[in-house]
Amino acid sequence: xxxxxxxxxxxxxxxxxxxxxxxxxxxxxxxxxxxxxxxxxxxxxxxxxxxxxxxxxxxxxxxxxxxxxxxxxxxxxxxxxxxxxxxxxxxxxxxxxxxxxxxxxxxxxxxxxxxxxxxxxxxxxxxxxxxxxxxxxxxxxxxxxxxxxxxxxxxxxxxxxxxxxxxxxxxxxxxxxxxxxxxxxxxxxxxxxxxxxxxxxxxxxxxxxxxxxxxxxxxxxxxxxxxxxxxxxxxxxxxxxxxxxxxxxxxx
Amino acid sequence: xxxxxxxxxxxxxxxxxxxxxxxxxxxxxxxxxxxxxxxxxxxxxxxxxxxxxxxxxxxxxxxxxxxxxxxxxxxxxxxxxxxxxxxxxxxxxxxxxxxxxxxxxxxxxxxxxxxxxxxxxxxxxxxxxxxxxxxxxxxxxxxxxxxxxxxxxxxxxxxxxxxxxxxxxxxxxxxxxxxxxxxxxxxxxxxxxxxxxxxxxxxxxxxxxxxxxxxxxxxxxxxxxxxxxxxxxxxxxxxxxxxxxxxxxxxxxxxxxxxxxxxxxxxxxxxxxxxxxxxxxxxxxxxxxxxxxxxxxxxxxxxxxxxxxxxxxxxxxxxxxxxxxxxxxxxxxxx
Numbered sequence: 265x266x267x268x269x270x271x272x273x274x275x276x277x278x279x280x281x282x283x284x285x286x287x288x289x290x291x292x293x294x295x296x297x298x299x300x301x302x303x304x305x306x307x308x309x310x311x312x313x314x315x316x317x318x319x320x321x322x323x324x325x326x327x328x329x330x331x332x333x334x335x336x337x338x339x340x341x342x343x344x345x346x347x348x349x350x351x352x353x354x355x356x357x358x359x360x361x362x363x364x365x366x367x368x369x370x371x372x373x374x375x376x377x378x379x380x381x382x383x384x385x386x387x388x389x390x391x392x393x394x395x396x397x398x399x400x401x402x403x404x405x406x407x408x409x410x411x412x413x414x415x416x417x418x419x420x421x422x423x424x425x426x427x428x429x430x431x432x433x434x435x436x437x438x439x440x441x442x443x444x445x446x447x448x449x450x451x452x453x454x455x456x457x458x459x460x461x462x463x464x465x466x467x468x469x470x471x472x473x474x475x476x477x478x479x480x481x482x483x484x485x486x487x488x489x490x491x492x493x494x495x496x497x498x499x500x501x502x503x504x505x506x507x508x509x510x511x512x513x514x515x516x
Numbered sequence: 517x518x519x520x521x522x523x524x525x526x527x528x529x530x531x532x533x534x535x536x537x538x539x540x541x542x543x544x545x546x547x548x549x550x551x552x553x554x555x556x557x558x559x560x561x562x563x564x565x566x567x568x569x570x571x572x573x574x575x576x577x578x579x580x581x582x583x584x585x586x587x588x589x590x591x592x593x594x595x596x597x598x599x600x601x602x603x604x605x606x607x608x609x610x611x612x613x614x615x616x617x618x619x620x621x622x623x624x625x626x627x628x629x630x631x632x633x634x635x636x637x638x639x640x641x642x643x644x645x646x647x648x649x650x651x652x653x654x655x656x657x658x659x660x661x662x663x664x665x666x667x668x669x670x671x672x673x674x675x676x677x678x679x680x681x682x683x684x685x686x687x688x689x690x691x692x693x694x695x696x697x698x699x700x701x702x703x704x705x706x707x708x709x710x711x712x713x714x715x716x717x718x719x720x721x722x723x724x725x726x727x728x729x730x731x732x733x734x735x736x737x738x739x740x741x742x743x744x745x746x747x748x749x750x751x752x753x754x755x756x757x758x759x760x761x762x763x764x765x766x767x768x769x770x771x772x773x774x775x776x777x778x779x780x781x782x783x784x785x786x787x788x789x790x791x792x793x794x795x796x797x798x799x800x801x802x803x804x805x806x807x808x809x810x811x812x813x814x815x816x817x818x819x820x821x822x823x824x825x826x827x828x829x830x831x832x833x834x835x836x837x838x839x840x841x842x843x844x845x846x847x848x849x850x851x
Contacts, residue, residue: 265632272621272629279620342615345581346677350633351604357633509583511531 269360274367291375294318298442299384312387315380316472317442320465322372323404324435328428330365331411335418354504355412355497362411366404373400391474399471402482403464406489410460412496416503441465460488518593521685521716522555522578526587529573547573549740555718560711562731563720566837570740571720575687579609591685608678608686612693616674619663623654623673626662627680634681648676652706668699675706686710688719692726704730724830736833738840754835755799755827758783761807763796764820776813782806786834793820799831
């Protein structure tokens with residue numbers, strides 16, 4: 265059910281003209297941002313790292329806006345009530361949606377790297393191509409599971425979009441997708457350590473640049489994501505009941 | 517097996533909302549104010565009422581989408597609050613309008629997804645989907661995207677979706693809304709066929725003819741309460757001893773309608789728009805002729821056909837609903 269659901273949601277998402285336009289423009293902006301940021305910082309040699317970071321930003325945006333937006337879209341389409349009415353645990357119903365958003369997010373990574381290569385001549389020479397090929401999907405699956413935890417909040421809130429907007433930039437920054445965590449204030453350290461995005465970004469960067477062992481970071485990313493999945497599943501059951509009491513499954 | 521497919525006792529639902537941050541204002545709307553009803557296995561039961569009467573809220577309380585503020589409800593003997601999953605396995609829900617489907621997917625993909633969600637075994641899915649596409653006459657169009665479908669086709673796809681897991685109880689919430697007359701007739705046939713196979717159907721509708729044709733029993737709901745319940749023939753008695761004057765007109769204002777309603781010996785007055793014309797229905801006691809008074813009030817309005825006839829189910833419905841409105845007129849009207 266999870267596979268069929270994720271596939272069909274990915275199909276529905278990828279046919280949206282808005283999603284297509286966003287997917288074409290955002291990676292160019294992100295690749296440009298990353299390249300100029302690193303050039304200005306006098307570190308042109310780390311352009312690949314910058315492009316990978318920018319790609320991860322795209323994946324995160326896709327999961328965040330995808331999970332929040334998808335739940336909100338389901339509400340607008342009138343399908344949220346129909347799917348929550350299924351005789352299945354609510355987490356099983358919502359997980360395919362968040363996984364689908366992560367799958368479509370893969371495109372953001374590929375497109376950012378491609379634009380970086382085409383526009384700025386960034387060489388795509390990965391230190392460990394095999395590890396990179398494993399780390400990226402691993403990181404994406406992890407983010408999809410993290411998305412479930414976020415989605416549980418979105419089921420409850422009619423104006424979920426407000427929350428997604430406020431979460432986008434802080435998570436980029438704190439997870440070290442673009443700027444190394446070491447240059448951030450010390451208090452962000454514990455926050456970064458519990459976010460799967462931090463470890464996922466680290467694993468992908470390590471695979472691309474060879475700056476460290478990939479598997480421990482990827483393992484921690486997936487372990488935290490699994491914890492998010494369990495927590496999200498528990499939350500979802502609670503939240504579904506609250507949404508029925510508060511009448512927030514429908515638009516009005 | 518429970519004696520009844522649907523049981524509700526003292527069902528109430530209050531919506532609470534809050535607006536504003538600095539000076540938050542809380543608002544409460546009592547949409548359902550104590551509904552009691554039972555629907556037998558295999559019965560086709562109608563729930564009739566004006567907009568905001570509480571029809572959709574009642575259906576959502578019964579199909580587990582909302583939790584009641586008070587009262588209890590059971591579907592096939594299972595409690596809608598405590599045994600949610602057992603209830604969901606046995607029900608289908610179809611609502612009217614354009615929403616509730618994945619527009620960028622084909623009809624087949626929509627059905628495939630909902631078949632997975634509703635637990636139709638994998639080996640049965642293909643056969644069941646083909647069977648339902650045939651039933652709702654979408655076979656041959658199943659690979660087209662839903663966004664290209666007419667409203668009637670969408671509505672038929674909705675019904676197919678609601679039937680995927682062979683529910684014992686089907687909730688149809690205004691399924692014929694916005695559907696053209698031919699499609700509506702086909703829809704009624706589909707619903708009648710379902711009831712004939714033993715599926716219990718709870719149908720809400722605005723259309724009297726639809727309820728009259730399909731339903732064994734009808735409950736008229738208004739102001740969040742059931743105001744009358746019975747067979748269509750029994751409900752017609754609410755307009756016994758009356759006659760109806762029907763006037764085709766063009767340009768009757770609310771003020772004129774109110775003035776006609778206030779005429780002595782007029783019991784009810786309602787206005788319906790049919791195409792470019794308005795049809796004014798004025799009910800009076802059977803032995804009383806109010807035609808002259810009514811036509812005087814319509815002085816200056818372009819008129820068409822004027823006829824007198826026996827009351828129908830629709831007249832009985834208007835009488836029941838207007839009685840509620842008159843009783844509640846001093847207080848605020850809930851949404």
